[in-house]
Amino acid sequence: MLSALKKLIVQVAKYLVKDYVPRSIIFSIDLLLSIIAINSAFFLISTLDSHELQVLNLKWELWMIAGIQVIYFIAFRSYFGLVRYSSFQDAIKQMQVTLSCIFTVLIINHLDLYFFGHKLIPDAGIFIYGFIAFSLLFFFRISVKRTYELLHSDQKSYKNAYILGTSVSDVAMAEGLVSQNAEAFNIIGFINLNPNENPSRNRIFNLPIYDLTQIKEASNRAQAVIVSDSKLQKLQNSSNPVITELLELKVKIYKLPKIQDWDHTNFKNVQEIHIEDLLQRTPIKLNNKKLFSIYENKSILVTGAAGSIGSEIVRQLIPFQPERIILVDQAETPLHELKLELQKNYPDLSFVSVIANVRDKKRLQQVFEKHLPEVVFHGAAYKHVPMMEDNPLEALSVNFRGTKNMADLALKYQVERFVFVSTDKAVNPTNIMGATKRAAELYIQSLANRLDNKVSFITTRFGNVLGSNGSVIPHFKKQIAHNGPITVTHPDITRYFMTIDEACQLVLEAGAMGKGGEIFVFDMGSPIKIIDLANHMIRLTGLTPQKDIQIEFTGLRPGEKLYEELLADKETTLPTHHQKIMIAKASHHFDHSTVTLLSDLEASIKANKEKTALDHLNFLVPEYIHAVVKNKKDQFTPLPKAIEKS
Known part of the structure; x- marks a missing residue:
């Protein structure tokens, strides 16, 4: 008999704490508890009188009070939500329901006394009822929550955890975690970040406060x-x-997310931090009013749309309500995945997916003729430095000639804005990738300087982007997953980093503020040593550098710099209204020889003459000398005398 009763209790408990219980069930239980509270109040009041004890009272007064309680259940929707995640907010809601019922019955009680000379129930009974009703309603929720935790304790392992900080927001976060995420974390204390305080003398929620030394x-x-x-x-x-x-x-x-994003069921969003979180900087403030005026209701074309930068540009354009976004990329599968993502997350977005190669000008012309873009973001490029060192003609073909094709068509079809996504490697380039980007910058500037030009040609430069396709972070993650070693080219090598969303926000901002011909450079913050990046990533996995995972140095690769140029140098840049965006001072004088070199460079690329193309590139970007020319016995092919004289 006892075992059968135990099984029944367990089954009822499991039903009440299953993933979803109909609200009607919760409502019915709340009503039953209220009726029990009313009967209890009548019983306690009856013990004070000489009348017979009222053990089970079903008088009309009881049903009236129950009816008032039901009205406030519905008004405050107190039976909504998941009971197993009950929190302090739910206790407040039950308190509001109960107090509202008490005051309403008190008013009715005194009106009845005034008009009919007697009360429905002594005032003391009303307050007794309120106390019992609140206690039962709250105890029911706490019991269900605790039962749920016990029944699921074997499915998830608890983690003892500290809350970092003791501010008001930290205490609020702790409260939410204690009440709503107890099956994942067991909060055992706080870590004080103020060295001037003595944490041992204070407690929060009866939990100790530690300093870092104690930890x-x-x-x-x-x-x-x-x-x-x-x-x-x-x-x-x-x-x-x-x-x-x-x-x-x-x-x-x-x-946890920012406080303004929290709600009483959102404490499941606790996420383990990643390297991108450790390198993030102050959030960017965008001039949304200006951006709306530039991008709203416009047909916008994005090349390299399936890449990490291009796809993020697309996502960040969506809030500005463009009329249509034309996604151009040569990579079929990534473009298809982006298409599926946009269809799922933005069903009202108007966009088209176009498979096209920026080297194919005829195909690009078809795209311009059909869709008539008003704004172009050109992000398609080859970017891997060592790979491009081995394939210089391909780098020239995509990065320079592809950009020229897009810019020429933008000029022909009179787009309003053409935003070219360049790189910090174009500053005093030591590799073919940077040099081809610099040559593309020069061509963009040459078009911007034309007297008949009405297109705002804008160039944006920034450094390495955290987590972009093929970047150092995904590479290190793979090496750590295979138990190392992590390979770093040099112990002193440094790079500038920014997050993908930060870079793309600045691209949109620069694209909106540009008037034409500018090269916008971004404040990349302080350079980061790659060895420090590797150490952080190893520690994030709970391992120890040089003990669990080895770090090996392989030497600088062809065309690789030890230090990237400082883009935000005040001596070489001019400020803008945005503190993170500067304008690079002009470093090139355009004359007939430059225009001729740009034309000859395209002709040699088109003719697949690698050696000649590199010679033209070297004269066009004199600070660059290709490694093939530097390290081998090959000499520059003399340029035509007409060019030398000009």
């Missing part, structure tokens, strides 16, 4: 630390090394 010395420290996204950004933009120190202790770090 380091603890033999049974927690496995995780949880930090809000906003605090993580502040720490990364300051000199506070707490994140690095925690990683060195092999403590997993998790983050």
